Amino acid sequence: MTRYYLTDLDGTLLQSNASLSDYTVRTLTEALEQGAVISYATARSYQSSKTVTSQVAWPYPVVLYNGSMLLDPLTGKVLGGHWLDSDASNEVIELGRRMNLMPFLFALDEEDRERVLHEKLSRYGDTEFYASRPGDPRFVEVDHLTCPPAYRTMIVTYIGRREEIEPLFRAVADRYGPAVHLHFMLDNYIKDHYFLEISHPLANKEHGLMLWCEQVGCQPEEVTVFGDNLNDIGMFKQAGRRMAVSSAHPELKLMASEVIGSNDEDSVARVIEADLQGSSGERH
Numbered sequence: 001m002t003r004y005y006l007t008d009l010d011g012t013l014l015q016s017n018a019s020l021s022d023y024t025v026r027t028l029t030e031a032l033e034q035g036a037v038i039s040y041a042t043a044r045s046y047q048s049s050k051t052v053t054s055q056v057a058w059p060y061p062v063v064l065y066n067g068s069m070l071l072d073p074l075t076g077k078v079l080g081g082h083w084l085d086s087d088a089s090n091e092v093i094e095l096g097r098r099m100n101l102m103p104f105l106f107a108l109d110e111e112d113r114e115r116v117l118h119e120k121l122s123r124y125g126d127t128e129f130y131a132s133r134p135g136d137p138r139f140v141e142v143d144h145l146t147c148p149p150a151y152r153t154m155i156v157t158y159i160g161r162r163e164e165i166e167p168l169f170r171a172v173a174d175r176y177g178p179a180v181h182l183h184f185m186l187d188n189y190i191k192d193h194y195f196l197e198i199s200h201p202l203a204n205k206e207h208g209l210m211l212w213c214e215q216v217g218c219q220p221e222e223v224t225v226f227g228d229n230l231n232d233i234g235m236f237k238q239a240g241r242r243m244a245v246s247s248a249h250p251e252l253k254l255m256a257s258e259v260i261g262s263n264d265e266d267s268v269a270r271v272i273e274a275d276l277q278g279s280s281g282e283r284h
Contacts, residue, residue, distance in 0.1 A: 206234025
């Protein structure tokens with residue numbers, strides 16, 4: 001019986017230092033070799049996620065930008081997704097500008113290349129985010145940020161302290177309601193800073209999971225998912241088996257089939273290893 005797994009990265013599969021342990025790399029590699037279908041669903045881009053997961057040769061599609069895009073890591077081909085159009089993107093950018101906040105615009109250009117457009121960076125959260133991605137070719141500084149008409153926006157991302165970002169979160173929610181998907185969360189790596197991400201209403205991990213299942217040939221109820229934060233709720237709504245790490249948000253724990261150990265205890269890999277050992281025992 002083929003087993004299907006889709007895991008979040010930050011706070012779930014990755015250790016607190018944003019790396020994979022040798023044990024996790026070895027376990028996932030062996031599981032893939034044994035026929036398990038394993039991949040990840042992350043808020044990160046492919047460039048960013050590849051940097052921290054490259055020790056594993058991922059053969060199956062990856063869910064990126066919180067479900068905005070499905071990508072084949074073997075070919076680099078965009079397999080599907082949900083994009084915010086340029087008009088809506090520019091309205092969101094201008095709404096932030098009126099509050100003296102400027103975002104990073106994550107988008108695909110006419111040739112399906114990822115671009116991250118931004119104005120000159122001066123705020124602490126923005127400069128720290130940029131510094132954590134040295135040499136990333138996607139980042140392009142512009143004099144005046146707008147979304148070009150031919151671009152497809154995956155996420156408009158604002159970074160700042162809660163008291164700076166929360167008023168914008170309320171303003172966007174009041175202005176657009178269900179016409180956009182909003183995700184407002186504490187960042188794992190920049191102290192006391194929050195991310196506000198605005199995207200297409202279907203750009204979430206729930207629909208990302210559905211696209212992934214279509215590509216790998218299974219039903220959502222056959223999938224085991226792993227997560228820790230509110231952006232994983234969509235996967236937990238659809239999946240048949242739902243694993244929350246011990247540090248997960250309380251709401252996610254309530255939805256979980258099981259609460260497992262922490263991300264620093266290789267808990268995702270240990271569940272997968274136990275499953276495959278159990279399957280092997282059943283065959284004997």
